[in-house]
């Protein structure tokens with residue numbers, strides 16, 4: 001009897017253990033649990049997918065990555081421009097060059113003879129001095145953007161006319177919108193006075209930040225002026241140091 005009882009007890013224990021095992025297995029494969037288990041990875045995959053989609057959404061980073069096509073779009077829109085009479089005498093249209101995501105944009109008045117020949121901004125003697133100033137700021141020319149209010153050379157380097165500015169300046173604004181710089185440095189009397197719509201001389205407005213369509217604009221002397229008046233280099237250095245502090 002004792003052996004039989006032991007055997008029954010052992011069998012009951014085994015059956016109980018087997019039932020528990022089956023119950024555990026059933027719980028583990030419960031459809032609700034399975035759905036839950038299957039659902040859990042989906043949000044992760046969706047999150048990963050959203051990461052990819054979010055790269056397409058407007059954001060600070062996306063804005064930066066959108067900048068080059070936007071600037072290229074401005075160039076495309078300008079095309080082989082004949083909107084004002086300067087197209088008749090130009091050799092090359094000088095759109096601008098540098099980083100499409102530059103924090104600092106230098107804006108001059110208009111291309112000179114060498115710029116007209118090469119189709120690039122600030123490449124003559126004054127341009128070489130500008131490059132030295134940029135380097136002295138601890139930057140490379142390729143890290144900033146350089147352009148002019150007018151994209152075509154006025155014959156004989158005469159002063160731009162009002163209608164030429166009115167026709168061409170909207171493209172400068174579009175360039176700035178595409179680049180979205182922190183600071184604009186206006187080079188020379190004409191550029192500064194035109195952009196700020198002021199008759200004040202450059203000596204009165206340089207060295208201070210002004211507002212240009214919601215952006216900081218620092219007027220300073222044109223490098224060509226510095227070639228004729230080397231003493232003014234110190235003043236320009238003071239002005240660019242103020243820019244460097246913000247950058």
Ligand code: SF4
Nearest residue numbers: 081084087151152168
């Ligand atoms: S100066 Fe400006 S508006 Fe005039 S033709 Fe050149 S790009 Fe066009």
